[in-house]
Amino acid sequence: MKLTGLRSVELGVTDVAAATRFYTEVWGLAPVASPGGAVYLRGSGAPHYLVALHPRATPELLSVTFNARSRKDVNALHAAVKGAAVGAVGVPAAIAEPGGGYGFAFMDPEGRIFRAIAEDARHADSRDATDRPRELAHVVLNSADVPRATAFFVDVLGFRLTDQTRMMDFMTCNDHHHNVAFAHADGATLNHIAFEVPDLESVMRGAGRLRDRGYRIEWGVGRHGPGNNVFAYFIGPEDFVVEYTAEVGRVDAAYRVGRPDDWKWPPGRVDHWGVSDPPSDRMQAAQRKIRFAGSMAVA
Ligand SMILES: [Fe+2]
Numbered sequence: 001m002k003l004t005g006l007r008s009v010e011l012g013v014t015d016v017a018a019a020t021r022f023y024t025e026v027w028g029l030a031p032v033a034s035p036g037g038a039v040y041l042r043g044s045g046a047p048h049y050l051v052a053l054h055p056r057a058t059p060e061l062l063s064v065t066f067n068a069r070s071r072k073d074v075n076a077l078h079a080a081v082k083g084a085a086v087g088a089v090g091v092p093a094a095i096a097e098p099g100g101g102y103g104f105a106f107m108d109p110e111g112r113i114f115r116a117i118a119e120d121a122r123h124a125d126s127r128d129a130t131d132r133p134r135e136l137a138h139v140v141l142n143s144a145d146v147p148r149a150t151a152f153f154v155d156v157l158g159f160r161l162t163d164q165t166r167m168m169d170f171m172t173c174n175d176h177h178h179n180v181a182f183a184h185a186d187g188a189t190l191n192h193i194a195f196e197v198p199d200l201e202s203v204m205r206g207a208g209r210l211r212d213r214g215y216r217i218e219w220g221v222g223r224h225g226p227g228n229n230v231f232a233y234f235i236g237p238e239d240f241v242v243e244y245t246a247e248v249g250r251v252d253a254a255y256r257v258g259r260p261d262d263w264k265w266p267p268g269r270v271d272h273w274g275v276s277d278p279p280s281d282r283m284q285a286a287q288r289k290i291r292f293a294g295s296m297a298v299a
Pocket of ligand 1: 138140194209243
């Protein structure tokens with residue numbers, strides 16, 4: 001596959017300082033750069049940054065960034081996206097922001113903005129910590145036309161569909177069960193952003209730290225069906241929904257794509273263990289609020 005993983009999300013927030021306090025002091029990321037009023041935050045893993053916070057008039061998702069294997073693959077992806085003729089497509093070039101690299105931005109059929117970047121900076125001091133996010137695990141994006149969104153990701157970007165439920169399509173560009181999912185909804189909004197922590201202990205410790213700071217667990221702790229990952233969901237600043245997750249399943253060539261009938265919980269259950277209540281009403285409302293920016297401002 002030309003894309004090798006999910007690297008970062010670029011968020012627009014109305015209060016960068018408040019959001020930075022949450023993502024550093026509570027969520028467990030660390031600042032790496034702060035050019036021109038923006039703040040870039042890393043996890044304990046190698047990616048140069050996981051979250052960029054840009055000042056904006058309203059909270060919005062500016063872009064979702066994937067790593068590509070090489071410049072050659074960036075150029076091949078660019079040709080494929082242009083050929084698909086679904087929305088605006090930038091020109092591959094040096095990326096003038098922290099982490100650098102070579103890449104381009106593009107819109108998908110519903111106006112979501114993504115980037116593919118190769119040769120960006122990686123941290124040499126990557127080291128797990130039990131109470132800190134390592135990398136991004138996945139983003140879940142709402143879609144009014146999931147089959148179309150999935151077809152673009154599979155046919156044009158080279159993702160592999162791994163499971164389908166009544167709620168969403170899961171797909172991956174590496175051996176993780178999913179790094180993107182599209183959820184059936186009434187429009188192209190952000191559902192949530194998931195951060196990978198090292199293990200179940202880390203999910204529990206992270207959840208405890210959030211509770212200590214006054215953030216309730218909006219869904220979880222539990223274990224998902226597709227992906228078999230453990231989870232705890234929270235509402236972060238400006239209603240971005242964020243998840244700690246661990247133990248995400250790996251898929252090989254033999255993995256059989258699950259269909260909605262394969263993923264039905266017994267009555268009353270919403271997770272594998274049966275210990276979690278359903279997602280809170282507050283979180284379900286927040287999971288429909290954040291829209292993508294209307295233009296490719298961060299490219
Ligand atoms: Fe998730």
